Amino acid sequence: MAKGGKQKKTKGKKKGGVGTVVLGLFATLILIYFLSFAALLVILGLVPSFVAGYVDRTPDKAKAKVVAACNLAGIVPFVSDLVKQGITSNNVHSVLLSGYTWLVMLGAAGLGWALVWGFPKASHAVLGYMQKSNVAALRKRQQQIIDEWGKDVETTAQRALKNSNFRDEKQGEAGGKPKASAADVKKLPPPKKK
Amino acid sequence: MADSEDTELQDDDLEQEGARSSLSMGDGGDSEAERKDAEDKQEAFVEVAGLLKKYNPVNKAYTRDDVLNSRFEIQVLREIQEFSNDFATAYEVKDETSSNQECYALRLDRTMPYRMKNIEAQLRMEHPNLLQLMAYGPVHYSDSDTINMTVVFEKPAGKPLREVLESKRHSLTERHIIEHIIAPISQILRSFQTAGISHGNINLDSVFLGESIQLGDCVSQPCGYAQHFHFESAERYQANPMGKGDSGTAMDCYALGILVAHIVLGARFFERVDVDSFINRRLVLGTYNILLGGREYSSLDDFFKGVLNDDPFERWTPEHIAQWVAGKKFNLLTPSVLREGQRPYPFNGEDYFNRRALANSFAQNWDDAQANLRTGHLSRWVEVSLHKNEMAEQLRKVMERTGGIHAGSERANNELVARSIMLLDPEGPMRYGRLSSYADGLGCILANAFRKMDQATMHHLAEIITYNFYALPKNAPTDRISKRALNVIAKLPACIQHLRTPAMGFGMERVLYELNPNLPCQSPLLAHEDVLTGEDMLNALDRLGKRQSQGFEYLDRHIAAFVATRIELQKEIKLADLRIISALSQNPQLIILFMLAQVQRKAGKPKLRGLTSWAVLRVIPLVDNFHSRSIRRKVRDNLKNAAKSGEIDRIFEALNDAAAVHEDTTGFQKAVHRYGKNVIQIDKLLDKEKLAVKSERIGMVLATIVGYSILLLTAAVVLKDAYF
Numbered sequence: 081m082a083k084g085g086k087q088k089k090t091k092g093k094k095k096g097g098v099g100t101v102v103l104g105l106f107a108t109l110i111l112i113y114f115l116s117f118a119a120l121l122v123i124l125g126l127v128p129s130f131v132a133g134y135v136d137r138t139p140d141k142a143k144a145k146v147v148a149a150c151n152l153a154g155i156v157p158f159v160s161d162l163v164k165q166g167i168t169s170n171n172v173h174s175v176l177l178s179g180y181t182w183l184v185m186l187g188a189a190g191l192g193w194a195l196v197w198g199f200p201k202a203s204h205a206v207l208g209y210m211q212k213s214n215v216a217a218l219r220k221r222q223q224q225i226i227d228e229w230g231k232d233v234e235t236t237a238q239r240a241l242k243n244s245n246f247r248d249e250k251q252g253e254a255g256g257k258p259k260a261s262a263a264d265v266k267k268l269p270p271p272k273k274k
Numbered sequence: 275m276a277d278s279e280d281t282e283l284q285d286d287d288l289e290q291e292g293a294r295s296s297l298s299m300g301d302g303g304d305s306e307a308e309r310k311d312a313e314d315k316q317e318a319f320v321e322v323a324g325l326l327k328k329y330n331p332v333n334k335a336y337t338r339d340d341v342l343n344s345r346f347e348i349q350v351l352r353e354i355q356e357f358s359n360d361f362a363t364a365y366e367v368k369d370e371t372s373s374n375q376e377c378y379a380l381r382l383d384r385t386m387p388y389r390m391k392n393i394e395a396q397l398r399m400e401h402p403n404l405l406q407l408m409a410y411g412p413v414h415y416s417d418s419d420t421i422n423m424t425v426v427f428e429k430p431a432g433k434p435l436r437e438v439l440e441s442k443r444h445s446l447t448e449r450h451i452i453e454h455i456i457a458p459i460s461q462i463l464r465s466f467q468t469a470g471i472s473h474g475n476i477n478l479d480s481v482f483l484g485e486s487i488q489l490g491d492c493v494s495q496p497c498g499y500a501q502h503f504h505f506e507s508a509e510r511y512q513a514n515p516m517g518k519g520d521s522g523t524a525m526d527c528y529a530l531g532i533l534v535a536h537i538v539l540g541a542r543f544f545e546r547v548d549v550d551s552f553i554n555r556r557l558v559l560g561t562y563n564i565l566l567g568g569r570e571y572s573s574l575d576d577f578f579k580g581v582l583n584d585d586p587f588e589r590w591t592p593e594h595i596a597q598w599v600a601g602k603k604f605n606l607l608t609p610s611v612l613r614e615g616q617r618p619y620p621f622n623g624e625d626y627f628n629r630r631a632l633a634n635s636f637a638q639n640w641d642d643a644q645a646n647l648r649t650g651h652l653s654r655w656v657e658v659s660l661h662k663n664e665m666a667e668q669l670r671k672v673m674e675r676t677g678g679i680h681a682g683s684e685r686a687n688n689e690l691v692a693r694s695i696m697l698l699d700p701e702g703p704m705r706y707g708r709l710s711s712y713a714d715g716l717g718c719i720l721a722n723a724f725r726k727m728d729q730a731t732m733h734h735l736a737e738i739i740t741y742n743f744y745a746l747p748k749n750a751p752t753d754r755i756s757k758r759a760l761n762v763i764a765k766l767p768a769c770i771q772h773l774r775t776p777a778m779g780f781g782m783e784r785v786l787y788e789l790n791p792n793l794p795c796q797s798p799l800l801a802h803e804d805v806l807t808g809e810d811m812l813n814a815l816d817r818l819g820k821r822q823s824q825g826f827e828y829l830d831r832h833i834a835a836f837v838a839t840r841i842e843l844q845k846e847i848k849l850a851d852l853r854i855i856s857a858l859s860q861n862p863q864l865i866i867l868f869m870l871a872q873v874q875r876k877a878g879k880p881k882l883r884g885l886t887s888w889a890v891l892r893v894i895p896l897v898d899n900f901h902s903r904s905i906r907r908k909v910r911d912n913l914k915n916a917a918k919s920g921e922i923d924r925i926f927e928a929l930n931d932a933a934a935v936h937e938d939t940t941g942f943q944k945a946v947h948r949y950g951k952n953v954i955q956i957d958k959l960l961d962k963e964k965l966a967v968k969s970e971r972i973g974m975v976l977a978t979i980v981g982y983s984i985l986l987l988t989a990a991v992v993l994k995d996a997y998f
Contacts, residue, residue, distance in 0.1 A: 142974045146981035153988035160992040188984075195980050200973025207969050211959045218952045218959075225952075227307030229901045229945040237950040 117172040118162045124176070125155040128189030147192035154188025311903050318894050318910040322917045326887040331817045339416040343409050345370050346426045348379045350417045361386050362494035367426055376429040377408060380494045381415070381422045384804055385725040387717060387790040388423055392493045395469035403458035404489050405430055405482075412804045421804040423794070425493055432484025435533070439478065439541045446537050448573040455487050455537070456577065457599045459530055462489055463592035467523045470757075474498045474520065476529035477505045478536060496718045498525070504536075504544050505529040508556060508584045512634055513703035516718040517711025521756045524586040527595065531581030534574065535565055557631035560584050560609045567608075579606040586701070587754060615659035621646055629660070633699035636691060640707060644687040647694055648679055668697055685737070692743060701754060704743050709734050713744045713766070714758040717789030724786060724796060732782055739769050739785065762789060768844070777846040778862045779838030779869060783831045787839040797832035808840040808873035812882055815870070819888030829863050837869040841876065858899055858929060863892055871922035881920030889925055890917040896929075901942040905934050 111119040129148035136144040158181055165171050175181050225233055340348045349366040357364030357378055367377040382388060396407040406428040413424040432438075446455075459476070466472055473480075473489070474497035480490035498518035503511045507528040510518050536544060555564050562582040571578065577598060580590035590598075598604060618625030619632055622639050626632040636643035646652070650673060657666035676682055676690040692706045703710045709731065711719050716735065723731040744763045746752065752760055765788055772784040787793060795805040795814075803814040811833070837843075847865045858864060867889055874880065890913045897913070900906045912928035958964070 142978060146974075146977045149978075149981035149985040153985040156985075156988050156992050160996050164996055191984070192981055195977040196974070198973075199977040199980070200970045203973040203976065204966065204969030207965060207972070211965065215956050215959050218956050222949055222952050223305070225945050225949050227305060228903055229942055230308075230903070232901060233942070233945045233949050236946045237953060240946065240950055241953060 115159065115162075116167050117169050118159055118167045121158060121162070121172060121176060121181075122155055125158075125185040126151055128186060128192075132189075132192070143196045146196050147189055150192030150195065151185065151189040154185040157184070307903055311906060314907055314910060315894060315897075318914055319891065321914055322887050322890050322894070325917055326819060326884065326891070329820055329884050329887065331813070331820055331884050339414050342379070342411055342413045342424055342426060346377065346379065346409060348381075348413060348415075348424065350415060354378055357491075359495055359500060361496070361499075362425075375408075377426050378429055379413075380425045380427065380491065381413070382425065382494060384422060384794045385796065386496060386721050387793040388806070389471075389493045389497070390792045390806075391469075392471045393425060395466070395471050396493065399462075399465055399469070401458075401462055401465065403487055404462050405491060407491075407493070418802075420802045423804050423806075425491070427491055430482035430484070430488045430490065431486075432482040432488060434479050435481045435483050435487075435537075436478035436541065438483045439536065448538070448571065451534055451537055452573060452577075452599060455481075456530065456534060456595060458487055459489060460527075460592045460595035460599060463523050463526050463530070464596060466526070467592055472497060472520055472523050473526045473529075474518075475501055476526055476533060477502055478533065478541065481533065496715075499718075501529070503549065503553070504547075505532045507586060507589075508561060508630070509586060509701050510703075510712075511553070512637065512705070513710050513712055513715060514719060516722045517703060517709070517715030519712035519714035519718075519756070520758050521586070521712070521714075523592055524589050527581045527590055527592060528586075530595075531578055535578070535582075538571060538574065539565070553634070554631065556584075557634055558613075558628065562609045576604045576606050579609065580604065583609060615655070617655070617659045619652065619655045619659070629656075629698040630702065633695045633702060633705075636695050636698070637705040637710060640688075640691060643691045643694075647673065647690055650679055652694065665697055669694060672697070688737075689741060692738075692741075696743065704738065706738050706743070707734060709738065712759055713762040714756065716762060717786075717793070720782075720786050721790050721793055735785075736773055736782065739766055739773060742766060742770065765789065771844075775846055778829075778831065778834040778865050779843055779847065781831065781835065783835035784838055787836050791839075795832055795836040797830045797836070799830055799833065805836070808837065809877045809880075811837060811840070812870065812874055812877060812880065812885060815888070816882040816884040819884035829866060834862075834866050834869065837866070837873055841869060841872045843869065858896060861896060864896070864929075867893075867922060867925065871926060874922050879921060879923075882922070883918065883920040886920050886922060886925060887917040889922065890914070893925060893929070900934070900938045901945075902938050905938045905941075909934060 108119070108123065111122060115122065126148070129144065129151040132147035132151075133141060133144040136142070158175055162171055162175060222234075337344055340350055342348065347368040347370055349368065352366040354364040354366060357380070361383040362380040365379045365381065367379045369375045369377055393407065393410050396404070397410065400406065408426045408428060410423065410425045412421045414421050459481075463473070471492075473492040475492055475495065476489065480492075482488040482490060496516055496518075497520040498506065498510060498513075499515045501515075501518075505528075506518075507525050510521065510525055513519070552564070559567075561584055562579055565582070566578050577590075577595070580594055580598070583589040594604075613627040614629060615627050618627050620626075621632065621635055622642055624635065626635065636646075650670075653666040653669040653673070656662050656669060672690060672693040673679075676686040676693075682690070688707060692704065695702070695705050703712045703715070709719065716738070719731065720735055722728070723735065744766055746755075746763060755763075769785045769788055772780045772788065773782065775781070783796075786796070792806065794800075795803075795811060799818060800811075800814055803810075803817075805811045805814050815833075847868055848859060870885070870889075874882065893913060894910065897906050897909050900909060909928055909931065912931065913925060916924035916928050
């Protein structure tokens with residue numbers, strides 16, 4: 081089901097791709113109208129963003145957006161300089177031929193990629209650490225319960241969880257039976273002692 | 275005196291028990307809490323066992339070894355064979371208060387019921403012609419370290435009558451017999467009748483003749499057990515020796531008649547008699563006719579006719595004998611031949627004219643009787659020849675109920691013969707295969723079966739009780755049944771229920787104590803004790819607690835049945851208050867303890883620290899049925915206090931602490947609930963896939979925020995440089 085849904089969504093996006101191309105062409109024309117030769121700098125400078133847009137297959141294109149934002153941040157200062165100096169073919173030519181210009185524009189795009197790669201890793205590390213400490217606290221509490229009430233607590237609780245098919249339910253989140261709840265555990269009678 | 279060195283609690287036992295309990299607690303990965311709980315349990319064991327070790331029972335059943343009532347010193351090395359019998363050993367006795375008094379002691383066998391009524395009545399009686407019972411009570415015997423019921427009698431002054439008759443050195447004239455034998459014995463029998471007891475053993479060996487006659491003991495054996503068949507009346511000799519019961523002084527009057535007959539006819543006359551032919555002739559011709567018919571005893575003729583009457587309800591009573599001795603004339607008719615029918619009933623090659631003889635023959639030839647009864651001829655004979663239509667109808671009903679003319683199962687055949695015999699001879703004993711007993715003799719037969727571990731007899735007795743052979747029809751006259759037999763008959767329906775209940779306090783053991791109120795508890799645990807009452811039981815167990823290690827169980831069907839009889843328990847005990855903890859509510863040890871608690875309450879709550887300490891040692895492991903360690907600790911503390919208190923009720927209070935039980939049950943449910951929730955939560959937290967998805971989502975959000983922030987910041991800086 082989940083796989084099918086994903087395929088459906090992808091197809092829908094492809095249909096919408098035509099509109100995006102039209103919108104892109106329209107935006108390019110506006111850009112050429114206002115910036116004339118400087119538009120060439122912008123289009124060539126945004127190539128890493130176009131690549132990111134192509135590479136990022138997620139529906140919301142979040143990675144491409146981050147890369148594009150950083151990429152654009154690298155282009156904006158040069159466009160501003162051209163606007164101040166006057167947008168002539170000579171000025172645009174000199175900026176395009178400057179290595180510094182490309183270093184900044186591509187570096188900014190690289191920073192975008194670094195953000196896209198680094199932030200999930202960092203958050204994984206932080207969340208992992210927080211979860212470990214949470215699990216340790218819960219395990220300590222469980223041990224305290226066993227210390228007070230004996231190992232029967234564990235076996236009774238495990239039996240309760242098993243009876244309510246908790247393990248099976250955990251794997252399939254979409255549809256199916258409801259998960260084992262604490263109420264299921266409560267319903268069970270206390271275990272018979274030997 | 276019990277050797278305290280041998281019996282005191284061993285420290286090794288303690289350590290072993292403690293180690294065992296620790297092991298049982300810590301199977302598989304001991305946690306600190308489990309170790310602490312095991313230590314706490316062992317500590318409780320050690321503390322209570324220490325109490326038990328220091329405890330000295332206050333209630334001692336004896337003061338000095340081999341001494342009764344601080345007066346009669348029993349010489350256990352000097353046995354007297356001539357006064358000993360199957361159920362009592364006789365010893366020489368030294369009376370510490372009187373050197374002139376010659377006495378002997380009878381050490382009674384604890385496996386048979388005591389004739390307590392006889393003992394108590396005889397203690398109160400004083401008659402020069404009755405051996406004086408001087409004292410009775412439990413005595414601790416040094417030779418076997420056991421306590422036995424002991425009866426002290428004065429020694430008879432003369433020789434047994436048998437020896438006197440055999441020596442032929444006597445000049446017992448009829449006048450002498452009347453004045454010096456019949457008169458005093460009849461006086462004694464009158465006293466017995468007033469006291470509601472009977473002797474059951476008047477014969478040549480129990481009557482002593484010296485300067486005067488003396489009647490010997492009637493307390494050391496079951497009534498009629500040792501009686502020679504000549505001295506038994508026609509209705510009683512057909513019963514097994516153990517199953518004769520106690521039918522009153524009528525049988526003693528008969529035995530007195532036979533005793534006198536021995537004197538006048540000579541002992542040799544009886545020695546020549548062939549037993550089988552004598553019995554058959556006696557049932558047909560009557561006792562008087564075959565013994566004395568045709569002889570003339572001018573002075574004794576009425577006496578013989580009166581006391582040798584084969585109908586116990588027409589037989590002379592001690593009152594009649596006293597009147598006759600005083601000179602009253604009775605002019606009795608010679609008893610007629612016991613012929614009831616005009617035509618005989620043929621069975622096994624013999625012709626029978628009366629029902630009692632036929633019933634006896636059926637009982638003697640059980641298998642042949644089964645085949646004969648299936649022909650249906652008996653009911654016709656009873657109807658046509660005896661003109662007893664009602665009895666014939668009853669016989670037909672019995673046959674229909676047990677399979678009609680077709681041979682049925684062995685049980686059905688046995689039932690047919692037994693019920694037919696009962697209808698033919700209602701005053702005779704109930705006969706079932708080789709068992710033959712009156713209702714009030716069932717107890718002794720059962721006690722003897724337990725004594726010999728005779729499973730076959732127990733099985734037959736169970737069948738007899740279950741069939742309810744002794745049940746009387748509605749509105750049946752009871753004037754011809756002895757009071758004792760009626761008492762037993764009244765108990766039998768309850769005994770059927772007891773047999774059907776397998777729980778502690780019921781079963782065959784319960785029937786044993788119901789039918790034998792004066793039988794000491796037969797538990798192997800109490801083999802050294804003499805336990806007759808509930809209070810005796812408490813005191814004996816109190817002493818046993820001291821003597822045995824705590825590994826010793828008080829769980830025993832005999833103890834349970836004995837106590838259940840004393841507290842008149844009718845239904846299986848279910849400890850309702852402990853029903854929440856099912857393992858405790860059905861625990862047999864606690865059920866026995868619960869019964870003992872009732873006995874203790876009934877006895878006025880005597881302090882029994884030995885018993886409570888012992889019981890607590892048995893109960894401490896049961897505390898593991900509580901889930902909560904802290905509640906276990908609390909209950910153990912309460913149990914320790916209960917052991918010190920000497921009150922069994924306190925043990926139940928400790929286990930029954932409603933708050934603790936409730937707290938434990940609800941607390942455990944909550945703990946399971948909480949633990950389950952934690953498991954679910956931990957599983958969620960440990961799901962790597964979820965963690966990755968979440969990290970990706972949060973990371974991308976952060977990256978987006980930072981990316982757009984960089985863009986905005988750059989744009990802002992550029993715009994500021996360009997235009998401001």
